[in-house]
Amino acid sequence: MYKLRPYQQEAVDNTIKYFQKKRDPALIVLPTGAGKSLVIAEMARIARGRVMVLAHVKELVEQNYLKYTSYGLEAGIFSASLGKKDWDQKAIFGSVQSVARAPEEFFQGFSLLVIDECHRVAEDGDTQYQEVIEQLRKNNPNICILGLTATPYRLGLGWIYEYSHTGELKTEQQRFFKQCLYELPLSYMIKNKFLTPPVKVDIPVTCYDFSELSDKNRMYTQSEVEELLKNQKRLTPLIVKNIIDITERFNRQGVMIFSASVKHAEEILSYLPEGEARLVVGDTEISERDEIVQEFKDKKFKYLVNVSVLTTGFDAPHVDVIAILRPTESNSLYQQIVGRGLRLEPGKTDCFILDYTGMGHDIYTPEISDKRPAKESVPVFVPCPKCGFENTFWGLTDYDGDIIEHYGRKCRGAEHDVATLKVTPCGYRFRYKLCHACGTENDVTARACEKCDATLIDADSKLKQAKLSKNAHVLTPDKITFEERLDKNSNPYLEVRYYDADAKYLSEAHFFSNQSSFKKFQINFLRSHLRRPELSTAMTTPQDVIKYQKLLRLPSFVIARKQDKFWKITEKVFAEEL
Ligand SMILES: [Zn+2]
Numbered sequence: 001m002y003k004l005r006p007y008q009q010e011a012v013d014n015t016i017k018y019f020q021k022k023r024d025p026a027l028i029v030l031p032t033g034a035g036k037s038l039v040i041a042e043m044a045r046i047a048r049g050r051v052m053v054l055a056h057v058k059e060l061v062e063q064n065y066l067k068y069t070s071y072g073l074e075a076g077i078f079s080a081s082l083g084k085k086d087w088d089q090k091a092i093f094g095s096v097q098s099v100a101r102a103p104e105e106f107f108q109g110f111s112l113l114v115i116d117e118c119h120r121v122a123e124d125g126d127t128q129y130q131e132v133i134e135q136l137r138k139n140n141p142n143i144c145i146l147g148l149t150a151t152p153y154r155l156g157l158g159w160i161y162e163y164s165h166t167g168e169l170k171t172e173q174q175r176f177f178k179q180c181l182y183e184l185p186l187s188y189m190i191k192n193k194f195l196t197p198p199v200k201v202d203i204p205v206t207c208y209d210f211s212e213l214s215d216k217n218r219m220y221t222q223s224e225v226e227e228l229l230k231n232q233k234r235l236t237p238l239i240v241k242n243i244i245d246i247t248e249r250f251n252r253q254g255v256m257i258f259s260a261s262v263k264h265a266e267e268i269l270s271y272l273p274e275g276e277a278r279l280v281v282g283d284t285e286i287s288e289r290d291e292i293v294q295e296f297k298d299k300k301f302k303y304l305v306n307v308s309v310l311t312t313g314f315d316a317p318h319v320d321v322i323a324i325l326r327p328t329e330s331n332s333l334y335q336q337i338v339g340r341g342l343r344l345e346p347g348k349t350d351c352f353i354l355d356y357t358g359m360g361h362d363i364y365t366p367e368i369s370d371k372r373p374a375k376e377s378v379p380v381f382v383p384c385p386k387c388g389f390e391n392t393f394w395g396l397t398d399y400d401g402d403i404i405e406h407y408g409r410k411c412r413g414a415e416h417d418v419a420t421l422k423v424t425p426c427g428y429r430f431r432y433k434l435c436h437a438c439g440t441e442n443d444v445t446a447r448a449c450e451k452c453d454a455t456l457i458d459a460d461s462k463l464k465q466a467k468l469s470k471n472a473h474v475l476t477p478d479k480i481t482f483e484e485r486l487d488k489n490s491n492p493y494l495e496v497r498y499y500d501a502d503a504k505y506l507s508e509a510h511f512f513s514n515q516s517s518f519k520k521f522q523i524n525f526l527r528s529h530l531r532r533p534e535l536s537t538a539m540t541t542p543q544d545v546i547k548y549q550k551l552l553r554l555p556s557f558v559i560a561r562k563q564d565k566f567w568k569i570t571e572k573v574f575a576e577e578l
């Protein structure tokens with residue numbers, strides 16, 4: 001009948017184990033080409049009750065149904081646009097639009113709901129999905145809900161589930177899908193030859209400059225992109241010529257070009273060889289689109305230009321060049337685009353990736369939902385000192401690849417109770433803001449204490465207030481120095497000076513003579529100055545601090561207030577608080 005690949009079996013096993021204990025909706029992340037239909041088939045086969053498999057477009061319903069029945073399994077279709085409304089089979093493949101309108105009797109006997117492309121449920125809180133789920137739960141309050149997707153990360157929304165299968169807390173916001181049960185990275189598929197390896201081709205000609213968009217961390221608006229392209233219009237013919245050159249020189253079979261807008265696509269098309277190129281945009285008639293796609297698959301023409309319509313569900317295995325001429329906001333979007341060229345095809349050994357965006361995405365980079373703090377930051381692995389979980393944060397590394405600094409704030413690890421599957425987040429904070437009222441550790445940007453709701457003054461208002469006050473001074477340091485000095489009783493202490501660009505400075509003293517002064521130093525200085533706050537340090541004397549000063553960072557601002565005749569440093573503001 002069929003045989004599961006080892007990872008498919010693992011995905012199924014994890015799912016069974018989970019639903020034996022829990023009934024919160026969960027999902028599986030499988031990249032294109034991972035054979036999700038086999039996972040669906042196996043789940044449907046072993047489910048005790050009936051199984052409903054939902055998708056949002058008829059093509060997907062049909063595709064899933066055909067794959068399923070090709071294993072010799074019996075199933076029905078419930079989709080008005082496919083002209084079928086089956087009732088009785090154990091497995092029903094339906095389009096959500098039709099199923100949402102089905103009469104109540106239809107929803108009887110189901111024990112498992114599978115939602116394909118399930119990121120859509122989270123994305124717009126799709127009410128049709130909710131209607132179906134409500135009906136199913138009315139008939140069976142214990143129904144298991146399993147989602148499948150290749151793209152569990154959405155721009156503007158972030159992760160669509162709360163916990164990963166390794167116990168990583170992905171978001172602290174509520175999500176419909178609570179947990180990811182299994183996740184297979186694209187790299188696994190490539191390494192194990194289930195997908196064609198992508199080859200990033202160095203671009204000899206110039207790239208577009210989309211750097212202005214890079215740090216926006218959201219979807220770009222059409223006008224933003226068009227404005228940028230207008231000023232770089234002269235690059236398009238050069239880029240297209242480069243695509244043609246490479247395609248011809250290496251005798252490539254199928255080229256997909258991703259453009260930024262309809263206008264941009266039409267321009268690209270005008271530079272491509274006549275009769276060898278066609279265009280699919282958002283409002284191309286479905287029948288025309290189907291025809292174009294079919295002719296492309298039949299290799300009747302070589303270049304297919306599209307504007308963000310062929311990113312999911314599209315499948316032309318012969319594609320061996322992917323040209324990206326549109327800005328890609330996220331790694332997952334980039335992966336989706338590249339994924340269009342990775343299907344296996346006899347005779348195809350690799351797929352060229354021509355990236356003209358200059359944005360530096362990479363299919364092997366993990367998605368990090370935090371905003372990238374600086375261009376030179378890279379993903380780094382930081383083990384949690386409390387639970388040992390290996391966090392992926394943005395950070396800086398030295399030439400040897402050792403972490404110098406990272407920007408993580410809170411551990412994303414969680415403890416999974418194997419007996420109950422209950423998840424308890426670790427909660428360790430690398431950086432935090434202490435509540436002055438109750439001592440709770442809050443996020444550095446929190447406005448109110450999460451425990452007692454006391455107002456926490458944010459850095460911006462602190463700075464504003466200080467700049468307006470006659471008795472306060474705000475210094476922007478660009479250098480920090482450490483010096484050991486002796487007080488009048490000959491006890492050593494540490495003097496820290498913050499110099500600004502004009503060599504003006506503010507200073508503070510730290511003592512190490514007893515436990516309580518040492519503790520004060522830890523709380524008032526080390527906690528915020530350490531580049532890697534999780535490293536417990538043995539800085540117990542001024543000499544230690546001087547020796548290890550490379551581990552310490554500068555604040556963005558130092559605020560001092562006049563006390564008698566002296567300026568005393570009262571607050572420091574660090575980059576992450578702004
Ligand atoms: Zn932890």
Ligand SMILES: [Zn+2]
Nearest residue numbers: 435438449452
């Ligand atoms: Zn508090």
